Amino acid sequence: MGSEYFRTALGALPSAINTQLGQTPAAGLTAARGQENVPVAMASAKPASKKRKSTEDHAPAEPVDLDDIDLEGAPLDANCDQVRRKITKFLDSGAMTKTAFAKEIGVSAKSLGGFLGVSGRYQGSGFAAYPAAWEFFKKREIAGVKLPTAKKQKTSSAGEASSTAKAVAIDISDVVLPGEEDDNVSVFDTCDEVRKKINAHLKKPGVTQAQFCRDIYAQLGPTRPAKPFQSSQLAQFRNAKGALSGAKSRIFYGAYVFFEKLRIKGGKPKTKHRLEMEEQWGPGGMRRDIDGRQR
Incomplete structure (x- = not known):
């Protein structure tokens, strides 16, 4: 499912559905790209499709294929700042480069850079990188794949380790x-x-x-x-x-x-x-x- 779906498909759903589903404010987000408001996608997630497991007790279950997870109709339940924090944590872990991540979620580096370059709960939802990155992390969440932790810095003392954690933890996005x-x-x-x-x-x-x-x-x-x-x-x-x-x-x-x-x-x-x-x-x-x- 491409990011085009999020820009076009579900902006027309009535707000009553949001109330019935108990959605967070992020579910009804709109944000400007220039002067244009872009609706955020809505719906309900389907359970992940798991591959057949071996009947032998000692054989591990095969991993869930993220492509098998259908998010059609799933509510976009994370605001822009929350998605940005996940992206930053993912990139800081060294799991992917910024360029590789943009390619993985199917958007341009410019769209990803633009989304990361703003701050605020509703700022940046007009960028295609917002719903695309949300989809990437949501599928991993459903599949039980945890966000990787940031690479640890080598420190010479416990005090220095504490200072390192403090320096990395500062969030000025708000x-x-x-x-x-x-x-x-x-x-x-x-x-x-x-x-x-x-x-x-x-x-x-x-x-x-x-x-x-x-x-x-x-x-x-x-x-x-x-x-x-x-x-x-x-x-x-x-x-x-x-x-x-x-x-x-x-x-x-x-x-x-x-x-x-x-x-x-x-x-x-x-x-x-x-x-x-x-x-x-x-x-x-x-x-x-x-x-x-x-x-």
Whole structure:
């Protein structure tokens, strides 16, 4: 069953069915792709079709073929953030690359990247990756296949292991900043200040440059490049010097948004530097249409 089914088939079911079935709010989701609302699929799941087992006591049961599981009519019972968390956990485990996962669920890398790049219970349901990824995980759930765990980081002490778990566990998907929908969040940190934050963040146990590049790439919306940021691009920004050196960089903007969300999520107050920047630049934040990058 392709993702086309989810975009067209079941938006017309009456809301009364939702009430009778006791569906969660996610079952009635609609979300915008541009200006177009896309209905979310509904129905009831059929039991998995199991393959014949051997009559010999010592022979193990054959695994369930996921293709045999029919989800026609099944309610889409997970919201966008819940599906995104499953995708992130699955990819972080090393089970598949992001490109391979997009191919596996039958969507483009752009659709998957777009879906992962937004946050909110209802944000991103217009992307084909949403119902396709839900279907992938739902079939595995019905078949009894558990989500793989993230690769464990080697630590030298119990304290470091605790810090690693804490660093990996932070979820900022529920933090939404004003102007985020059109990549116009007001910036109140200089480029040098963001570089300091990046350097400190990358020293935390369990944090890698590759993961950080994915984290800041996910903060972008309409201006997101076709391909995720590379470590070489991050290094180029980190090696620059100057308050406005790199102000035009999307890595600068994405990193600022990422750290601002971490600050809000952690309930931390604004720094002295932040307050000075607000006073200097006003509510619109610093200019990002100029770049003082040293040649």
